[in-house]
Amino acid sequence: DAKTTQPTSMDCAEGRAANLPCNHSTISGNEYVYWYRQIHSQGPQYIIHGLKNNETNEMASLIITEDRKSSTLILPHATLRDTAVYYCIVRPGSSNTGKLIFGQGTTLQVKP
Amino acid sequence: SAVISQKPSRDICQRGTSLTIQCQVDSQVTMMFWYRQQPGQSLTLIATANQGSEATYESGFVIDKFPISRPNLTFSTLTVSNMSPEDSSIYLCSVHLMSDTQYFGPGTRLTVL
Numbered sequence: 001d002a003k004t005t006q007p008t009s010m011d012c013a014e015g016r017a018a019n020l021p022c023n024h025s026t027i028s029g030n031e032y033v034y035w036y037r038q039i040h041s042q043g044p045q046y047i048i049h050g051l052k053n054n055e056t057n058e059m060a061s062l063i064i065t066e067d068r069k070s071s072t073l074i075l076p077h078a079t080l081r082d083t084a085v086y087y088c089i090v091r092p093g094s095s096n097t098g099k100l101i102f103g104q105g106t107t108l109q110v111k112p
Numbered sequence: 113s114a115v116i117s118q119k120p121s122r123d124i125c126q127r128g129t130s131l132t133i134q135c136q137v138d139s140q141v142t143m144m145f146w147y148r149q150q151p152g153q154s155l156t157l158i159a160t161a162n163q164g165s166e167a168t169y170e171s172g173f174v175i176d177k178f179p180i181s182r183p184n185l186t187f188s189t190l191t192v193s194n195m196s197p198e199d200s201s202i203y204l205c206s207v208h209l210m211s212d213t214q215y216f217g218p219g220t221r222l223t224v225l
Contacts, residue, residue: 032212034213041202041219041221042218042219043116043204043206043216043217043218043219044155044204044206044216045216046213046214046215049212049213087154099145099157099160100145100155100157100206100214101157102147102154102155102156103154104154105154
């Protein structure tokens with residue numbers, strides 16, 4: 001599975017958009033980009049995933065560059081409850097294994 | 113989505129003992145996984161729990177240390193055997209759904225003295 005690179009930490013002001021970048025320059029054509037987050041002491045929570053088109057759901061938007069070598073997760077109006085570690089993961093879609101390989105993620109601190 | 117519960121939620125154990133962690137899902141799922149999260153670290157996959165057959169372990173994890181059972185499509189257990197303080201971690205189970213998303217349980221926080 002392709003490796004991802006994320007900044008170690010980021011700050012965001014409450015109410016502003018949080019833009020979390022992820023580099024995945026070795027991504028293959030059949031690999032999806034997944035985002036999870038882990039709020040302190042809880043199990044990881046699925047946020048969103050996509051292949052090449054931009055995706056949006058009730059939690060966030062996912063913007064994938066045309067060459068698919070990088071992506072950005074956007075939380076449109078960050079709240080204090082969005083403070084968490086955010087993981088960008090690349091893996092084949094409809095994979096027979098289904099397993100996720102976690103990197104170190106980005107610690108997002110939302111400040112009042 | 114899926115609702116996943118784990119028991120116990122936390123435990124404090126003595127060195128050399130074993131602890132069995134249970135994972136229950138509210139629907140039948142094909143793939144279940146066990147992860148470990150050591151203090152201050154990211155998640156590491158231990159194994160895939162296969163229904164009706166032996167678990168598939170990742171590099172660095174062995175069945176003697178982490179035996180896994182999967183008697184049906186809604187339940188699995190992970191045992192941490194002959195524990196040492198280095199086994200102090202959060203242990204999480206997860207399930208993979210047909211929507212190609214994975215959901216995690218709340219975790220079991222284990223402290224080994």
